[in-house]
Amino acid sequence: MNKNGIQKHYYLMLVPGMIWIIMFSIVPMFGIVMAFENFNPGLGMFHSQWVGLENFKYLFQLNDSKSVLINTLIIAVGKMVLNLLVPLVFALLLNEIISIRYKKFVQTFVYLPHFLSWVIMATIVLGIFGYSGVINTFIQMFGGHPRLFMAEPGIFRQLIIGTDVWKEFGYNAVIFLAALTTINPSLYEAAGIDGAGRWKSTLHITLPAIATTVVLLGVLSLGNVLNAGFDQVYNLYNPIVYSTGDILDTWVYRLGLQNLQYSLATAAGLLKSVVSFVLIVISYSLSYKFADYTVF
Amino acid sequence: MIRNKTLGSRVFDIGNIILLGILVIFCFYPIWYTLCVSISNKAAANAGLVTFYPIGFSIEPYKEILGDKLFLNSFWISTQRTVIGTIFSLLITVLMAYPLSRSNREFKARNIFMWILVFCMLFNGGLIPWYLTIQRYHLINNIWALILGGGVPVFNVILVMNFFRNVPRDIEEAAAIDGAGPWRILFQIFIPVSIPVLATIALFISVYHWNEFFNGLVLMNTADKYPLTTYIQQLVVNIPTGSNLTPDQYKKLSLLSNRTLNAAKVFIAMLPMLIVYPFLQKYFVTGIMIGSVKE
Numbered sequence: 001m002n003k004n005g006i007q008k009h010y011y012l013m014l015v016p017g018m019i020w021i022i023m024f025s026i027v028p029m030f031g032i033v034m035a036f037e038n039f040n041p042g043l044g045m046f047h048s049q050w051v052g053l054e055n056f057k058y059l060f061q062l063n064d065s066k067s068v069l070i071n072t073l074i075i076a077v078g079k080m081v082l083n084l085l086v087p088l089v090f091a092l093l094l095n096e097i098i099s100i101r102y103k104k105f106v107q108t109f110v111y112l113p114h115f116l117s118w119v120i121m122a123t124i125v126l127g128i129f130g131y132s133g134v135i136n137t138f139i140q141m142f143g144g145h146p147r148l149f150m151a152e153p154g155i156f157r158q159l160i161i162g163t164d165v166w167k168e169f170g171y172n173a174v175i176f177l178a179a180l181t182t183i184n185p186s187l188y189e190a191a192g193i194d195g196a197g198r199w200k201s202t203l204h205i206t207l208p209a210i211a212t213t214v215v216l217l218g219v220l221s222l223g224n225v226l227n228a229g230f231d232q233v234y235n236l237y238n239p240i241v242y243s244t245g246d247i248l249d250t251w252v253y254r255l256g257l258q259n260l261q262y263s264l265a266t267a268a269g270l271l272k273s274v275v276s277f278v279l280i281v282i283s284y285s286l287s288y289k290f291a292d293y294t295v296f
Numbered sequence: 297m298i299r300n301k302t303l304g305s306r307v308f309d310i311g312n313i314i315l316l317g318i319l320v321i322f323c324f325y326p327i328w329y330t331l332c333v334s335i336s337n338k339a340a341a342n343a344g345l346v347t348f349y350p351i352g353f354s355i356e357p358y359k360e361i362l363g364d365k366l367f368l369n370s371f372w373i374s375t376q377r378t379v380i381g382t383i384f385s386l387l388i389t390v391l392m393a394y395p396l397s398r399s400n401r402e403f404k405a406r407n408i409f410m411w412i413l414v415f416c417m418l419f420n421g422g423l424i425p426w427y428l429t430i431q432r433y434h435l436i437n438n439i440w441a442l443i444l445g446g447g448v449p450v451f452n453v454i455l456v457m458n459f460f461r462n463v464p465r466d467i468e469e470a471a472a473i474d475g476a477g478p479w480r481i482l483f484q485i486f487i488p489v490s491i492p493v494l495a496t497i498a499l500f501i502s503v504y505h506w507n508e509f510f511n512g513l514v515l516m517n518t519a520d521k522y523p524l525t526t527y528i529q530q531l532v533v534n535i536p537t538g539s540n541l542t543p544d545q546y547k548k549l550s551l552l553s554n555r556t557l558n559a560a561k562v563f564i565a566m567l568p569m570l571i572v573y574p575f576l577q578k579y580f581v582t583g584i585m586i587g588s589v590k591e
Contacts, residue, residue, distance in 0.1 A: 009478040010395035010403045017392040017448055018409075023433070024426075024447045025416040031425020090319070093312055102313065109320040111577060115569055116326065117507030119525045123532055123562050124326040127333065127555075131547050132344030134329075150550075151543045170323060174581055198305060223418075231510065235529065239541045249423075256424045257514060269422025277419045 035267035055267040064251060065268075071157065072247040075228035078161040080221045086169045088214060091176035092202060107177075110170025118167075122235035125163050126150065156241040164232060179213040180206065216291045223280035226272050248272055327566060333559035334358070341555040357560035367561060369520055370527035373439065377523055378505040381443040385452070385501045386494065392453045394482045397460035417450035427514060441515040442523060446508070452497045459493045460486055496579040499572060506568060524565050532558045 030045075035055055037048040059065055090110075097103050113121065128134045129149040136146035149155065183206065191201045230249035237245040248268065256265025287293045328348075333341050337352025345351055361367055395403055396410060420426070426445075435441035467489075468481050476484070487494070512526030522530065532553070 006478055007403060010398065011405070013391045013395050013478070013482075014409060017388045017453075020388060020444065021413070021416055021448045024429070024444055025420065028421035028425040028429040029419075031421050031428055034425065093316060096309070096312055097316065098309070106316045106320055108577060109323045112573065113323050113326060115503055115573065115576065116566065117509060117525050119507075119509045119529045120562055120566060121326060123528070123558065124329055126550070127329060130344075131550050132342070134344070134347045137344050137347055148543050148547055151546050166322065178581070197302070198308070234510075238546060240543055240546060252423055257427065262424050262428070266422055266424045269424060273420055273422055280418050
């Protein structure tokens with residue numbers, strides 16, 4: 001078969017995937033126009049009134065927008081930091097376990113929660129922190145008064161970040177554990193002969209060896225600054241904790257699909273998409289520059 | 297590894313084993329707790345007395361579920377969605393990954409397609425345009441909205457593409473000399489040597505389809521079309537939305553639920569996940585590592 005003949009087949013192979021991507025990713029992108037219109041579903045995208053940047057101006061004047069942005073940033077950054085540090089410490093501790101069977105046993109269980117849907121996990125979080133949940137049962141057992149944890153704005157963000165770390169720390173440790181296996185054991189032997197204890201070995205051999213991986217994962221997570229986790233928050237929040245728990249994605253959902261403010265919701269969604277896109281591009285180019293890492 | 301066992305070192309080892317054991321309990325607790333509540337005595341469960349072990353024993357909730365048409369129906373929808381969605385995504389992923397794994401010289405338009413794909417992975421039009429587009433296709437309340445709505449799994453395409461690039465060249469050159477065309481090379485050489493990666497991806501896609509609830513919530517209008525997670529979200533989690541909700545009302549609402557029945561539903565929704573988990577665990581570590589393989 002000649003070269004052009006083969007190329008034709010390559011195009012043919014791409015056809016079904018391209019149709020899918022055009023229909024469900026590219027066509028929706030044209031809907032961004034709505035962000036600059038006073039969109040009226042009856043008139044459609046082509047005949048609705050053009051308002052320029054009015055929607056964006058209005059967004060920033062809304063009372064909610066400031067608190068929503070702050071909540072999103074606090075929750076997202078909290079998750080980014082803890083989902084890097086907790087798995088790292090966990091991986092280091094697991095690395096110190098000598099029995100391979102116990103290691104495997106621990107790994108089998110800590111990965112499990114990652115594969116459960118937030119819908120499922122939410123029923124358990126509510127079962128633990130709910131009014132007649134596990135924690136309140138213990139509080140009452142020791143003579144205390146039960147608290148309505150899920151309706152306390154003061155602890156909602158911590159609860160979200162904490163339960164996310166609970167669900168993801170095992171899975172997030174996989175890459176660290178893989179990086180740890182690449183360290184040459186003779187380094188530890190040499191350090192042992194020189195009189196270094198386990199703490200010193202960890203500090204001077206293990207940590208420097210996986211530092212690049214840690215930094216790389218940190219940089220690559222930069223694109224999540226506005227991603228506070230819709231599935232989790234949506235399944236755990238309620239109107240009482242909106243002041244600290246409402247995030248961009250849940251806000252856009254209520255604004256757009258429940259209050260039918262199509263144009264405003266599209267504008268807010270567009271802001272998020274653009275900021276995230278820019279951050280991801282920056283993080284990818286940073287990781288390429290400093291760690292020679294390419295995603296594709 | 298040679299280590300001097302000082303007293304401090306031994307104390308650390310024991311503490312470490314205990315600490316990791318506690319983490320194991322933490323991570324297994326969701327499943328254990330759900331099972332315990334579901335088989336406990338109804339009154340004890342509703343009073344919140346079930347903590348670490350079942351109180352009483354009853355399989356009444358499971359019997360009740362067998363007669364719950366809406367639940368069985370949503371289980372069936374999730375099953376269809378997962379099976380069809382996984383086969384469909386996998387097929388298209390492979391078909392896209394192969395031409396993209398060719399070099400620029402072999403496939404001249406490769407980079408253009410690559411940029412389109414990466415752009416679509418990193419940027420999207422947002423929730424509202426996406427929803428209105430699917431509405432325009434008249435796919436609301438149609439199971440194909442659930443199968444296609446998530447879009448092309450671009451990350452998986454890149455994973456498979458990276459793997460295909462590392463397949464030794466000599467095998468396919470030999471096949472090409474024997475007159476095999478691109479389709480035969482893909483299906484008889486590339487796919488057979490990539491079974492572990494494809495298994496990883498198939499498992500990831502099926503986990504996504506089984507767990508996903510949001511598309512079911514916005515794209516399906518009636519409860520008889522809900523996939524299982526959406527059904528559970530609506531009937532078990534059921535967050536109150538009224539803007540003037542008071543803590544007192546919230547408390548009352550949370551006390552209304554039938555805990556044993558709900559836990560039984562949640563446990564059944566977990567089951568398929570628990571069944572595939574041993575296979576999943578075997579493959580996903582390699583899967584994650586392939587993702588970071590460089591050219």
